Amino acid sequence: MEAHLQHLLNAVVLGGTYALLGIGLTLIFGIMRVVNFTHGELYTFGAYMAYMLAGMMGLNFFMSLAMAALLGMALGALIEFTLLRPLKGADIDTTMLVMIGAGIAMQAGEQLVWGGVAKSVPSPFPTEPVVIGSVSVGMNRLFVLGVALLLLGGFYLLINRTKLGVAMRATFQDPDTAALMGVNRGLMYTLTFALGSGLAATAGALLGPIFVVTPTMGDLVALKAFAIVILGGLGNIPGATIGGFVLALAEEFGAGYLSSGYRDAMGFLLIIAVLIVRPQGLFAMKERIG
Amino acid sequence: MTADLTVQIKKRGLDDMRTMKTTALLLSAALLAPGVAFAQETIKIGVTQPLTGAVAASGNYVANGARVAEEVVNANGGVLGKKIQLIIEDNKSNPKEAVASAEKLIVRDKVPVLMGAWSSTFTLAVMPKLVEYGVPMVVETSSSTKITTSGNPWVFRIAPTSAMEAKSFAEKLDHFQPAIQKADFLAVNNDFGRGSADEFRKMLQAKGVKIGVTETMAPEATDLSAQLSSIKQSGGDTLFVTTGVEQITLILKQAAELRLPHRIITNGGSSSPDQLIAQAGAAADGGYFTLFFAPWFPEKAVHPTVAKTFVDGWNKKGYDFAGLTEGYRGYDGIMTIVEAIKKAGKAEPQAIRDALWTVKLDGVNGDIAFKKDGPEGKESGQNEANVYVVQVKDGKVTMP
Numbered sequence: 001m002e003a004h005l006q007h008l009l010n011a012v013v014l015g016g017t018y019a020l021l022g023i024g025l026t027l028i029f030g031i032m033r034v035v036n037f038t039h040g041e042l043y044t045f046g047a048y049m050a051y052m053l054a055g056m057m058g059l060n061f062f063m064s065l066a067m068a069a070l071l072g073m074a075l076g077a078l079i080e081f082t083l084l085r086p087l088k089g090a091d092i093d094t095t096m097l098v099m100i101g102a103g104i105a106m107q108a109g110e111q112l113v114w115g116g117v118a119k120s121v122p123s124p125f126p127t128e129p130v131v132i133g134s135v136s137v138g139m140n141r142l143f144v145l146g147v148a149l150l151l152l153g154g155f156y157l158l159i160n161r162t163k164l165g166v167a168m169r170a171t172f173q174d175p176d177t178a179a180l181m182g183v184n185r186g187l188m189y190t191l192t193f194a195l196g197s198g199l200a201a202t203a204g205a206l207l208g209p210i211f212v213v214t215p216t217m218g219d220l221v222a223l224k225a226f227a228i229v230i231l232g233g234l235g236n237i238p239g240a241t242i243g244g245f246v247l248a249l250a251e252e253f254g255a256g257y258l259s260s261g262y263r264d265a266m267g268f269l270l271i272i273a274v275l276i277v278r279p280q281g282l283f284a285m286k287e288r289i290g
Numbered sequence: 291m292t293a294d295l296t297v298q299i300k301k302r303g304l305d306d307m308r309t310m311k312t313t314a315l316l317l318s319a320a321l322l323a324p325g326v327a328f329a330q331e332t333i334k335i336g337v338t339q340p341l342t343g344a345v346a347a348s349g350n351y352v353a354n355g356a357r358v359a360e361e362v363v364n365a366n367g368g369v370l371g372k373k374i375q376l377i378i379e380d381n382k383s384n385p386k387e388a389v390a391s392a393e394k395l396i397v398r399d400k401v402p403v404l405m406g407a408w409s410s411t412f413t414l415a416v417m418p419k420l421v422e423y424g425v426p427m428v429v430e431t432s433s434s435t436k437i438t439t440s441g442n443p444w445v446f447r448i449a450p451t452s453a454m455e456a457k458s459f460a461e462k463l464d465h466f467q468p469a470i471q472k473a474d475f476l477a478v479n480n481d482f483g484r485g486s487a488d489e490f491r492k493m494l495q496a497k498g499v500k501i502g503v504t505e506t507m508a509p510e511a512t513d514l515s516a517q518l519s520s521i522k523q524s525g526g527d528t529l530f531v532t533t534g535v536e537q538i539t540l541i542l543k544q545a546a547e548l549r550l551p552h553r554i555i556t557n558g559g560s561s562s563p564d565q566l567i568a569q570a571g572a573a574a575d576g577g578y579f580t581l582f583f584a585p586w587f588p589e590k591a592v593h594p595t596v597a598k599t600f601v602d603g604w605n606k607k608g609y610d611f612a613g614l615t616e617g618y619r620g621y622d623g624i625m626t627i628v629e630a631i632k633k634a635g636k637a638e639p640q641a642i643r644d645a646l647w648t649v650k651l652d653g654v655n656g657d658i659a660f661k662k663d664g665p666e667g668k669e670s671g672q673n674e675a676n677v678y679v680v681q682v683k684d685g686k687v688t689m690p
Contacts, residue, residue: 002523003519003522003523006519006522006548007516007519010519014515111342115346116340116346116347116349116350117350118346118536118539118569120539120569127543127572129546129547131549136548136549137547138543138544138546210543212512212540212569214343214344214536216342216343217512219510252516253516255516255517255520256519256520260505260507260517260520261479261507261508263507263508263516264508264511
């Protein structure tokens, strides 16, 4: 029983971070329809920014997190402005190739600047875990879960309940009509990409202190983010959230009770199963992309 | 012009950030200069290491150790009247890239001998290429027993096999208080991790220690809470961990978060305890680590003067102290190759291979000499290496 509880707790904590990754990408991939191969690199970027600000410059940890998120947004805006804007109207394949190139260039840039050896971000949280009955969890992980849940709620409200959210969704559904209604389309494109990128950078900055920071840390993460978005249904924030938690549960229990060596495979097996039964994802209406 | 560039490159590389620039410069230097330009002046030695990717820390340390050896050899007049020149390639912590890097070194740079490739998986991937091109390789790190028993006569390993490490560890088993009664295992899911877990399990069983669970993890996995939760349930008192320093850092931190009651022992010699203390902090306390060089206690080395030359050269270059435990491998590896070239009297692959069998060298780890291992007629060379066990106590490394 104790083991089940500990696995469940692990999965919930992990699911929060997966959900955070998922909602960032669901904005860009789900709403903007850009197959964003730079998502994992923005995650890495956020982690390195946290390392630079908190680890090298000795800034306050929470301040560093906020700054890493803002820098991630700025980088996202830059990518949108310089790479995606000139491609407006290009087909999905062209955009995808450009984004693959951008992702490779960013990873190479990270290696050039930071080197291949893993960096560790100092964390202000005590190593002593929080103990609840027979299970325990690190303080830093609870903090990540808390921030993730706040961001998930905030972005759900932003997209579904605010004027800005309506403008964003309208822009990507029907750009011309949105423009006729007075929506600044260019701004919406840049803003959406920047927000999604900022979320990826935030996830990186949050998880950097828990794990270690390396130039290739974004690879597996990006793959999982795509899986979560597809699992939850494109552009669906509750879907991405639940997708994140489902993936974490599958990995945690798969690794705990079946085979730990194939932990990452468990999640993808689940996704294959979901796609066979519900090709549109768990929480979306059927539609076509491209 | 190219010579100037090489000198300039050698002066750099103080830290890993610069190492990357060096790699980039070396690459461009290699592109600018046709390979033959160097042939008259230097003897080239190819090195393939994971300089980026999941096990980059160790690969960079080994490469730095090799650079120290290069400097020491050249400062003492080189070999056969020529200076040696390392060509270090990044195998990106990936077996496919390891093969590509070895092939590039052999075909493009025409190196007569290689050192590599850190992980057993990378080394095993490269081995068929050694037979194909007839080029010997000194293996400085990999511990999978398969490497020297698969019948590849071009492989010479200075690192101990997992079986040897387990045997040395068995002699130290009585030192553990309280005694190890039930052991669990957490190993990286590759040739290194599985091989080591098998050998240690066999050894412990023979010593009457009960065996609990064996959990595995992908080499790039970062969240190991599922594995550690299962291990916690097993009720063992000691956890044997086999992987590189990056994952060991994560395991120590996550084990503390999950309040794992086990005593943690890492094997494989790639734990870099000082890096663990720096990155895992208090979570590293109480852990035991097998090593093949213990730079905190140079006087305990078999050849203290050799160890001192290496440590001095390392410090002179401004490399991180934490890398010494891993860096010695690169140093001993290059020294072994240079000794073989000296004995061969020429820098040709076949002659170097024959000479490797006659090498008798005082290394940082101890005496280096190769014994035959594997099927008759196609034996590989295997060195009997020394193993040390250290413990971290109150943030300091001690020898129990």
